[in-house]
Amino acid sequence: MTFAAVIDGDTIETSAGTVRIIGIDTPERGECGYDEASAALGRLVSVGDPLVLSLPAAQNDRDDYGRMLRSVATADGTDLGRVQIDAGNAVARYDSSDGYPAHPLEAEYRAAQTAVLDADRNVVTAACQGGAAPAPSLGVSWWQAYSSCTKLSRNEAGHPTGPFDRDDPSQAAIYEWFAYGTGNNGDGDGDGLACE
Known part of the structure; x- marks a missing residue:
């Protein structure tokens, strides 16, 4: 499997099709932090770079939009979901804590996250919190x-x-x-x- 393009901070295009990264959620287009979350993935991988896609046991194969649901890592083992969590670009979401299938890294993701959800359940990245000017x-x-x-x-x-x-x-x-x-x-x- 190889990397093709960044769709947004939690979705990429690969040689196998569109992949939604399991266990994270990043801001939507037009929201504060969207550009930063998307750019963070683009700095990690380039077109043609090999990726390791894995489907944890009991996970759904695809989401409601037909995207493959996978944990995604670079060839050297860097977990893209964890990178987004550590950077404050993503919240841990769509796991057993909110009614979706469990995945092996959900506790680790939740313990490390600094991004939060606002009252409307939108992702507020670490950089967009505390009165920071919206993007x-x-x-x-x-x-x-x-x-x-x-x-x-x-x-x-x-x-x-x-x-x-x-x-x-x-x-x-x-x-x-x-x-x-x-x-x-x-x-x-x-x-x-x-x-x-």
């Missing part, structure tokens, strides 16, 4: 109006079409959006330039 919603920055480099290249508004360099502070946020935030992996060759 701008989609559409606030011009580049967030484009869901892929291809769509950006067709823009008629005069927006720059790239490439965007992750090492240039004036372009880093744009790079992050197209490389990780859209789910379309705008830096497919991993050279630090998106939309080239």
Whole structure:
């Protein structure tokens, strides 16, 4: 199995199909922390990297959206769910504590989490707690109006079409959006330039 793209902070595309990572939940698109949670996965794995997908005993094979439910680790054993928990990007959720099948790491995830659920059951990452200013919603920055480099290249508004360099502070946020935030992996060759 190999990595193909980040969909969001708890969902990835692989050579075997779309995978929802078991036992975690991250912010939805447009919520504070969404971009950071998505980017965190994109920094761990690149297109073509091998992944280890496992289905713990008694787990459901797929969710209501048809996505495979799996624990996901890199070839060196780094657990993607635990990375998101440790970074404060995810809560431990959809496990035996809230009516879903148990998984082997749920107690560990719950003990380590610093993100929380708000009154509406939305994920509030560690960075978004305590009066932190909310992240701008989609559409606030011009580049967030484009869901892929291809769509950006067709823009008629005069927006720059790239490439965007992750090492240039004036372009880093744009790079992050197209490389990780859209789910379309705008830096497919991993050279630090998106939309080239």
